Amino acid sequence: MLTINNLTKSFGKKTVLKGIDFKISEGEIVGLVGANGAGKTTIMKSILGLASYQAGEITIDGKMVSTTSHQALEEVGALIEYPGIYPFLSGYDHLKLFSENNTKEELDEIVADLHMTDYINRKAKSYSLGMKQKLGIALALLNRPRLIILDEPMNGLDPQATRDVRELVLKLSKKGTSFLISSHILGELEKIVDHFIILNKGKIIQAMSVEELNAGHSHYVMLTTTDNEKAKEVLTAAKYELQVDRSVKIKMSENADLANIIQVLYDNKIQINDVRHQENDMEESLLNLLDQKDGGKA
Template sequence: MDSILTINNLTKKFGSLTAVNNLSFTINKGNVYGILGPNGSGKSTTLGIVLNVVNKTEGNFHWFDGNITTHDALKKVGAIIERPNFYPYMTAEQNLKLVCKIKGVNESKIDEKLEIVGLLDRKESKFKTYSLGMKQRLAIASALLNDPEILILDEPTNGLDPQGIHQIREIIKQIAAQGTTILLASHLLDEVEKVCSHVVVLRKGVKLYSGRVDEMISSHGFFELRCDNQNTLIQLLENNSKFGKIKIEDQLVTAFLNEPMKSDDLNKLLFENNIILTHLVQRKESLEEQFLKLTDNQKN
């Protein structure tokens, strides 16, 4: 698989603070990667290093096959790592024409990119009249003008209302569907779960997990159960090897699975043992639960 970005043992120190600690991962072509972590976990610093705006302390990284300078490689990269910065009294189209001049790309791309982000009908509107979500979408259009091989986004939905968040996420999916590789930093588990195919989980600059999102949440899930004879239910579950951890909160029993099991089969098993359920819900373990497990296992 073609590599877009390779990071090896990257470390960044600000005095006594280690913002990024011996970080290694690879971004391959055609996927949507999320760097996930709470504020202060080193996400933005990592992006700043590979975009040549922050100097690394140790380690190295290379773009594409490694036979290209970072300066030349960044011509094939689109990035938004700060709040959109356009001229307020110029229209969207005028602002993008200026970006084209700076990037040395043809102005003929402007309408196409505005169409992608849903702003073609507002291209004659001044930037100052745009909502926060529209400003962010214009920034994405700007980052796409050079037809980048990878689009890098730092907290792309920060500060947006639910509609704005939904619009940005749909645009990201649309861009990815056209074959552009995407790397986004986010502290939102929901964002990574809905948008990304791969995830790198960071905490205090240290990588806790790197891999596919679906593999991270590939546990067999759990059942939420209620019945009138709870003690009998718990005893049966505890004596069955198909179940692992059993959690009890008030009248709700949560039974985590050690192997796949259908709700029909569980219902049948319980019925045969004279246990009649009043509530049965089967769930997959969410990315949030996996993330909390990872971070709980990491010492403060």
């Protein structure tokens, strides 16, 4: 559905995109993640013909896209940054204004799916930030797009609205709609995406599935003992990998067996008062990956 080859862009002497390559298949949901300034929005604007680029090629369903060639965008819906809304039109007026071939039933289905029925006929000037965001998402869904690009779609949404959007994305992907979504809310992306494209300083440092990123999770054991400082000393001497923490936090691995850890502490007359297990989350896995690719610098 979308193919990007060697996309390169500079602002003056600063190169902000460095040979970007990736594809999105029909019905696939891809998450674009990275720090602020990594190039996420620039990539999305380039796909939509809103930003020029010095080298590379973008095609949507086999058709070229550039700032002067927009034919392929007829099958694309998008929400980039903030939705453009006319304050004195109602939400429903916006949908009718930008809809070229949707039936009333289709418009009503979008409104119902996003739970906008209670306010869709009110003037947009009275909308909260979350209401405006959902209207922007609704506009991106008009005219049955085959590819939808969403830049931080969860901004301003409460938990229920976030769930509404998540369920709608999954519903449409099952019907064959492809998605490219950027978000700093990694926990939400994890629930819907098939693959992650991880950016750092204008380069793709990793393209991986959710399962592959989750495989990088670490497991820790947190111990509270009668003498935590002494426990840290004896466990460090025994070659266990400890993390900086007020309690005794041990990174578990093939060589770290809890029974052996307990035995080491028992031999040194240290009693264990509490044992807890902890998994690092996707955010920590991503930050670790970015740190590794950046030469170990935070």
